[in-house]
Amino acid sequence: MIKVNGEHRRVAAGTSVAGLVQEIGFDPARVAVERNLAIVPRSTLAEVQVEDGDDYEIVHFVGGG
Amino acid sequence: MNVQTQIEADSWSVAGRSFTSRLIVGTGKYKSLEENAAAVAASGAEIVTVAVRRVNVSDPSAPMLTDYIDPSQVTYLPNTAGCFSAEEAIRTLRLAREAGGWSLVKLEVLAEAKTLYPDMIETVRATELLSKEGFEVMVYCTDDPIMARRCEDAGAVAVMPLGAPIGSGLGVQNPVTIRLIVEGAKVPVLVDAGVGTASDAAAAMELGCDGVLMNTAIAEAKNPVLMAQAMKAAVEAGRLAYRAGRMAKRRYADPSSPLAGLI
Numbered sequence: 001m002i003k004v005n006g007e008h009r010r011v012a013a014g015t016s017v018a019g020l021v022q023e024i025g026f027d028p029a030r031v032a033v034e035r036n037l038a039i040v041p042r043s044t045l046a047e048v049q050v051e052d053g054d055d056y057e058i059v060h061f062v063g064g065g
Numbered sequence: 066m067n068v069q070t071q072i073e074a075d076s077w078s079v080a081g082r083s084f085t086s087r088l089i090v091g092t093g094k095y096k097s098l099e100e101n102a103a104a105v106a107a108s109g110a111e112i113v114t115v116a117v118r119r120v121n122v123s124d125p126s127a128p129m130l131t132d133y134i135d136p137s138q139v140t141y142l143p144n145t146a147g148c149f150s151a152e153e154a155i156r157t158l159r160l161a162r163e164a165g166g167w168s169l170v171k172l173e174v175l176a177e178a179k180t181l182y183p184d185m186i187e188t189v190r191a192t193e194l195l196s197k198e199g200f201e202v203m204v205y206c207t208d209d210p211i212m213a214r215r216c217e218d219a220g221a222v223a224v225m226p227l228g229a230p231i232g233s234g235l236g237v238q239n240p241v242t243i244r245l246i247v248e249g250a251k252v253p254v255l256v257d258a259g260v261g262t263a264s265d266a267a268a269a270m271e272l273g274c275d276g277v278l279m280n281t282a283i284a285e286a287k288n289p290v291l292m293a294q295a296m297k298a299a300v301e302a303g304r305l306a307y308r309a310g311r312m313a314k315r316r317y318a319d320p321s322s323p324l325a326g327l328i
Contacts, residue, residue, distance in 0.1 A: 005119040025125025032117075032164035034156075039163050057119065059160050063101060063130050064116025064146055065091035065231065065280035 003055045011050050018045035021058060031060045075304065077275045079253050080169055080201035080222040082140070086111045087270070088300045089142065089255065091280025092130060095289065102133040104283050107293035112140040114171055114278065116147070117161045136165070142203065144171040149184070151191035158200060170195070171225070173205040181231040185212045189219050196220025205257050208238070210245040213254070223252050225278060228269060229259025232281045236265035240272055247273040263292075263299035270303025271311070 002009055004024065011020055017040050018028045033040045034057040040048055076083050090110045095101035105113055113134060121127055143161030145154040151174060158170045174191055176184035183205055189212075195202045196219065203223040204216040213224045226246055229235035237243060237256060247254045253275035260266050260279040269277050277300055286292030 005122055007122060024120070024122055026120050030129075030131065030164075031120060032160040032162075034160055037156075039159055042163060042166075057160070058122075059117050060120050060164055061115040061130055061136075061141060061143065061161075062118045063092035063095060063098070064118075064144055065093045065114055 001052065002050060005056070005058060015050045016046050017048045017050060017056075020050050020056070021045065024058065026058065026060070031058050033058050075308070077253060079203065082169070084111045084140075086297075086300075087276035087304055088266070088296055089114065089276060089278040090283060090293070090296075091144075091278070092134065093146075093280050094284035098128055098130065098133040100289055101130075101284075104289045104293040105134055105139065107290045107297065108283065109297045110139070112142050114142045114144045114146075114280070117143055117145075117157050117164065140169070141165055141167075142169060142171050145173050147175070148173065149175050151187045151194065154187075154191050155194055155198075158195060159198075162200070168199055169201045169203070169222075171203045171205065183207055183227070185209075185215070189215050192216055192219040192221050203255070208242045208246070210242055210249055213246045214249060217250060217252055221252060223255060223275075224250055225255045225257035227258040228256045228265065229261075231258040233259055234261030234265075234282055234285075235259055236261050237269050237272070240268070243269070243274065244272045260296075263295040266296050266299040267303035267306070270300055271307050273307050276300070 017033055021028045028045050036055050076085050086109045088108055088110050089112045090108050091114045092101055145157045148154040148157055154172055154174050162168055172191055174184050174187040176182050185207055192202050192204050201222045203225055204221040205225045206212050206216050208226040216224050228237040255276040255278050256269035256274050257278040260282045266277045283289050283292045
């Protein structure tokens with residue numbers, strides 16, 4: 001079990017962070033990912049494996065002042 | 066004839082990037098992304114502020130800002146609006162740098178919801194930390210010349226004093242201190258927040274500011290696209306008037322026609 005943007009979620013073992021982003025429905029090239037409070041650089045999204053208990057924040061740009 | 070008839074190009078630059086437009090617009094509060102994009106186009110802005118927020122996990126197919134305002138055509142300036150501590154702001158901007166791939170950002174550390182006034186102690190602290198991490202920080206600050214200098218000393222690449230509280234539309238409340246900030250700063254000064262209508266933007270530019278940043282004045286106008294065009298004209302007019310150098314004020318009348326030769 002992991003947490004994504006505050007919500008619990010299950011993913012298959014061996015899923016990469018890039019895979020997680022795609023599974024949620026977003027393009028890894030257009031988001032930023034924080035894993036357990038540390039940024040996961042975009043260049044390593046496909047290499048870093050999701051681990052049980054991970055806490056993710058996945059963000060992007062939206063309209064704002 | 067020695068009259069200058071051509072208006073020279075008049076660009077400004079921040080952190081080594083040069084811009085022609087002196088109007089920066091926000092992308093919040095619009096009725097739709099279409100209206101937002103049309104207003105940005107009408108404003109002529111080359112920089113737009115954007116927020117960093119969680120992706121909507123329950124609706125990944127929702128339209129995205131980047132589909133309507135192309136980040137390769139317009140510079141996205143990530144903002145920390147909604148952050149109330151240096152740590153929150155720094156965390157947000159680290160994510161923004163990763164999402165966008167650039168380090169030019171806008172820092173805004175707020176003190177309270179009622180006034181949305183910046184917390185300058187936290188703001189200066191965050192400016193220093195972010196600058197050390199390689200960010201180029203444009204800093205939202207109070208209209209206080211000493212605080213503006215503190216931001217600059219902490220590494221700000223631009224200082225952005227408020228004209229009036231965010232979203233208030235009250236216009237520049239303190240022209241005296243804005244002018245003092247302009248006189249003292251070695252980095253660009255942009256009035257950020259408080260503009261309500263075109264004359265407010267022109268007034269800010271006439272004080273010698275390098276630019277104006279606004280969101281609500283355009284987004285909450287009855288016709289945002291028309292107001293965006295008005296703001297573009299106002300910023301240009303204010304800038305030209307500043308460069309031209311206004312006449313001195315007199316207490317009494319002074320005739321425009323010659324007195325000699327009166328019948």
